Amino acid sequence: MGFVLSLASCSTYYIPTTQNVPLFEEKNELQVYGGIAMGDASIGGDLQAAYSISNHIAVRAGGYYGSTSSGAFTIILDDVTFSNLELSTGYFTKLGQSNGIFEVYGGWAYASGLSSNFNQFFIQPNIGTKIGQGAEIAFSTRINYVNWEYQERVYIEPAFTLRAGGDRVKLQFQLLTSLSTGNITGNYDSEYNAVGDWEEKFHLSAGVFIPIDLNKKR
Secondary structure (H helix, E strand, C coil): EEEEEEECCCEEEEECCCCCCCCCCCCEEEEEEEEEEEEECCEEEEEEEEEEECCCCHHHHHHHEEEECCCHHHHHCCCCCCEEEEEEEEEEEEECCCCEEEEEEEEEEEEEEECEEEEEEEEEEEEEEEEEEEEEEEEEEEEEEEEEECECCCCCEEEEEEECCCCCCEEEEEEEEEEEEEECCCCCCCCCCCCCCCEEEEEEEEEEEEECCCCCCC
């Protein structure tokens, strides 16, 4: 997900977060990810988990905690911390006899920063493939609806994810960009600038991905 910080001037700053891309194949798979993330003006840490409750249905949860203590944004806010909690569920399936996997998730996130809190809603289709036992690549696009006091806005966030390593532990890298569709309601605070002035465009994350197949005896 992403989240919006509300400034004293009634402007906001939108920060996207790392997308959870499980690439499940069957029931009873558990995946855990932890890593660091940074953008144009922020840095923080991710913790994510996902579990396939059937051969086609899965649930996901994640959290992000970060700070604007790096980058040009410090000129505006001077070290502000923020957090995000995300919950979602979705559908996954293999693509024929190939190693391809398609998923689509929909969910909700609760974000907090400064003195304001925000609810967000999103849908995220993923398509990826597993290359042998060691690597996985995926493309995903998160469509994220954000609503706060002064406006509604939709962000489209395409991302590329690469994982590589062994059966039990892999390194994960993800790069995404956040594209705003502009105001839906057209609301504007005439005393200040239009809200949503500061929007982080790029998000890079790296960390450790742990796949656990609960169908196998360990």
